[in-house]
Amino acid sequence: MVTIHVPIREQRDASYDIVVGRGLLDDLATPVRTACPAARYAVITDSHVAALYGPQVLKAFRASGLAVDLFEFPAGEWNKTRDTWARLCDRMLEAELGRDTAVVALGGGVVGDVAGFVAATYLRGVPYVQVPTTLLAMLDSSIGGKTGIDVPAGKNLLGAFQQPRLVVADLDALRSLPKVQLSAGMAEAVKHGVIADADYFAFLESAHADAMAGDPATIERLVRGSIEIKAAVVTADEREQGRRAILNFGHTVAHALEATAKFAILHGEAVAIGMTYEARLAETLGIAASGTAHRIRAVLERLALPLERPGDAAVSDLLAAMRLDKKARAGAVRFALPHAIGTMHGDARAGWTVSAPEDVIRATLEGRVND
Numbered sequence: 001m002v003t004i005h006v007p008i009r010e011q012r013d014a015s016y017d018i019v020v021g022r023g024l025l026d027d028l029a030t031p032v033r034t035a036c037p038a039a040r041y042a043v044i045t046d047s048h049v050a051a052l053y054g055p056q057v058l059k060a061f062r063a064s065g066l067a068v069d070l071f072e073f074p075a076g077e078w079n080k081t082r083d084t085w086a087r088l089c090d091r092m093l094e095a096e097l098g099r100d101t102a103v104v105a106l107g108g109g110v111v112g113d114v115a116g117f118v119a120a121t122y123l124r125g126v127p128y129v130q131v132p133t134t135l136l137a138m139l140d141s142s143i144g145g146k147t148g149i150d151v152p153a154g155k156n157l158l159g160a161f162q163q164p165r166l167v168v169a170d171l172d173a174l175r176s177l178p179k180v181q182l183s184a185g186m187a188e189a190v191k192h193g194v195i196a197d198a199d200y201f202a203f204l205e206s207a208h209a210d211a212m213a214g215d216p217a218t219i220e221r222l223v224r225g226s227i228e229i230k231a232a233v234v235t236a237d238e239r240e241q242g243r244r245a246i247l248n249f250g251h252t253v254a255h256a257l258e259a260t261a262k263f264a265i266l267h268g269e270a271v272a273i274g275m276t277y278e279a280r281l282a283e284t285l286g287i288a289a290s291g292t293a294h295r296i297r298a299v300l301e302r303l304a305l306p307l308e309r310p311g312d313a314a315v316s317d318l319l320a321a322m323r324l325d326k327k328a329r330a331g332a333v334r335f336a337l338p339h340a341i342g343t344m345h346g347d348a349r350a351g352w353t354v355s356a357p358e359d360v361i362r363a364t365l366e367g368r369v370n371d
Contacts, residue, residue, distance in 0.1 A: 014145075014163040014238070016035070016163060016164055016165055016166055016167065017035065017166055017167070018143065018166075018167040018169065018227055018231065019031060019166070019167065019168050019169065020138075020169045020171065020220070020223055020224060020227065021169075021170065021171065022170065022171050022172045023170065023172060024168050024169075024170035024172075025053060025056055025057060025060065025131075025170045025172070025173065026056065026060060027060060028057055028060045028061070028131065028168060029060045029061045029063070029064035029066055030064065031166060031168060032061075032102075032104065032129050032166060032168070033064065033066060035129065035165045035166035036102045036127050036128070036129050036165035036166055037102075038100055038101055038102035038126075038127070039067065039098070039100040039101065040067040040068070040069065040097055040098075040100070040101045040102075041061060041066060041067065041068045041069070041101070041102050041103075041104055042068075042069055042071055042092055042095075042097055042101055042102070042103050042104065043057055043058070043061075043068060043069070043070045043071065043103075043104045043106050044071045044072075044073075044088060044103055044104065044105055044106065044111065044114065044115035044118060045070065045071075045072055045105075045106040045107045045111055045115075046072065046073055046074065046075035046076075046079070046107050046108075046110065046111050047072055047073070047074050047075045048075040048107075049075070049106055049107040049108070049111065049133055050070065050072045052133075052173075052176055053106060053133065053173065054070055054072070054106075057070075057104075057106060057131075058070060069095055069097070071088055071091055071092065073087065073088060073114070075110075076110070076263070077110050077150070077258070077263035077267070078262065078263045079110070080110045080113060080114055080149050080150045080263075081149055081150060081151075082149055082151065082158070084114055084149070085114060085117055085118060085121075085149050088114070088115075088118050089118055089121070089122055092118070092122060097122075098123070099123045099126060101122075101123075101126050102119075102126060102127045102128060102129065102165075103115050103116075103118060103119040103122070103126060103127070103128035103129070104128065104129050104131060105119075105128060105129065105130050105131060105132075105142075105164075106131045106133065107131075107132070107133050107134075107137070108132065108133060108134035108136065108137045108141075108181075109132075109134065109136055109137045109140075109141035109142075109267060111137075112130055112132060112137055112141050112142050112147075113141065113146070113147055113148050113149065113156070113159070114147075114149060115128065115147075116128060116130070116145075116146075116147030116148075116160075116162050116164070117147040117148055117149055117158075117159055117160060117162075119147070119162055120147050120159075120160035120161075120162035121160065125162070127164075127165050128162070128164055128165065129164055129165055129166045129167070129168065130142040130143075130164045130166070130167040130168070131167075131168050131169075131170075132167070132169055132173075133170075133173040133174075133177075134173075134174075134177060134181055134185060135174055135177060135181070135182055135184075135185025135186070135189075135219075135223070136181075136184055136185035136187075136188055136267065136268050137185075138169040138171075138174075138185075138223050138227075139185065139188055139189055139192070139222070139223050139226035139227055139230070140185075140188040140192075140226065140230060142164070142167050142169070143167060143227060143230045143231060143234065144163075144230060144234035144238075144244075144247075145161045145162055145163035145164065145234070145238065146159065146161060147159050147160055147161070147162050148160070150259075150263070153259075153324050154255060154259045154321060154324045154325070155255045155258050155259055155263075156255070156326070157324070157326065161238065161239055163238075169223065169227075171216070171219060171220060171223065174214065174219060175214070179212070179304075180266065181266070181268075182211075182212065182214070183212065183268070183269075183303050183304050183305055184266040184267065184268025184269055184272075184305070185268055186204075186208075186211060186212075186222075186268070186303045186305070187250075187268035187269070187271045187272040187275070187300065187303070187305055188226065188268060188271060189204060189222055189225075189226050190204055190272075190275065190296065190299055190300060190303070191247075191249055191250055191271060191275060192225070192226045192229040192230060193229075193341065193342065194249060194275070194279075194296060194338050194341055194342070195229075195233075195246045195247065195249050195336075195338065195342075195344050196229045196232070196233065196246070196342060196344075197225070197229055197342055198340075198341045198342030198343075199342075200225045200226075200229065201299070201341050201342060203221070203222075203225070204222070204299055205295075205298075205299050205302075207221075207222075208299065208302045208303055209302075211303075212303065212304070230247065233246065233247060234247075242348055242351075242352060243348070243352055245327065245336050245351075245352040245353050246336050246344040246346075246352050247336070248327060248335075248336045248353075249275060249278060249335075249336045249337065249338060249344070250271045250272070250274035250275035250278055251271060251274055251336075252274065252278065252322055252325050252327065252333065252334070252335050252336075253270075253273065253274035253277050253278055253309075253318070253322070253365075254267070254270035254271045254273065254274035255270070255274075255321070255322075255325060256317075256318040256319075256321035256322045256325070257270045257273060257274065257309060257310075257313060257318065258270050259321045260313055260314070260317045260318060260321055261310065261312075261313065265310070268305070269305060269306050272300045272303075272305035272306060272307065273306055273307060273308065273309055275296055275300065276293070276296065276297050276300065276307045276308070277309070277364055277365060278335055278337060279292055279293035279296045279297070279337075279338060280293045280364050280369050280370065281335065281337065281356060281360065281361065281364045281369070282335075282337035282338055282339075282345070284360060284363075284364060284369050285337070285354070285356060285360065287337050287338075287339060287345045287354065288337065288338050288339060288340065288345070289339065289340045292338055292340055292341060295341060296338075296341075308367070309365065315362055315365045315366055318365060319333070319358065319361065319362065319365075322361075327353050332355040333355065333356065333358070333361060334353040334354060334355050335353060335354060335355075335356060336352055336353050337353075337354055
């Protein structure tokens with residue numbers, strides 16, 4: 001027998017810039033070409049965003065002499081599937097896009113996840129740029145390199161880490177955002193305050209009305225604050241081997257809600273409900289300081305977000321979905337839980353998630369535990 005060792009040690013610089021401003025879509029080609037040079041660009045977007053911003057982006061690229069094609073798929077989380085991924089890849093192959101192609105993800109979180117997964121897998125990987133057009137995508141899902149699709153067993157269970165070359169967040173795109181989508185994006189901002197920054201959380205408590213009214217200065221501060229928090233977390237733990245797990249606060253319940261509701265509920269709304277229940281759970285387990293759950297619930301309520309599971313979301317179905325969560329270990333459901341506003345439970349030695357007895361989880365979901 002002969003053993004031949006292959007000593008590959010990955011060395012790379014995957015850093016990138018996040019540009020936040022206004023009017024950025026009109027000159028999108030300039031920063032994209034600089035950060036992500038390519039022979040051709042594949043703009044991947046959904047049917048809703050294509051109608052709003054597709055012509056504007058294509059015009060910007062062509063005016064700069066760049067070859068660009070637009071690939072559209074039907075809007076909606078329920079289209080974040082293997083079939084959508086396969087169709088997009090097949091269409092790009094039919095268009096004879098080579099490895100000198102770059103993908104531009106133009107849209108919200110669903111577009112970013114799908115387009116990023118296409119980029120991670122097309123011809124074994126091509127570079128890509130994130131151009132988020134929703135609040136949730138700007139301050140959360142476009143950052144950190146998580147890409148993926150949903151499958152019948154659950155949300156984001158197939159995917160890859162693929163860091164973008166650039167993120168361009170044009171705040172003017174938020175003007176077309178319905179209030180319900182703005183509110184849903186705010187849920188992730190609340191999460192960021194809970195997990196890492198008490199002062200940022202206090203800002204959200206005091207500025208919620210201005211944020212929901214779309215005040216430009218408030219929105220810019222909100223987006224910048226959330227980006228700084230998430231960027232710091234993912235920079236220290238790119239592959240979610242440690243502290244990055246704190247970003248999943250609220251998401252164990254949220255992903256179960258989305259899966260059982262067949263994605264009829266917005267992600268941000270599911271996260272708001274998830275944070276409400278998981279904060280109660282944290283207090284019940286003696287992890288969170290008394291009053292933490294009430295304070296989280298209060299700010300979510302001010303942001304017009306739902307706080308309780310839908311009546312048709314059976315607790316047994318939610319528990320079954322949670323057992324398939326990516327954080328589950330040996331069949332035990334695990335949660336990322338707060339110790340207090342701005343501080344999460346856990347450390348590098350003990351880990352950043354905790355399991356909970358199923359009877360306590362059930363009691364929390366059934367409303368037999370209150371904050």
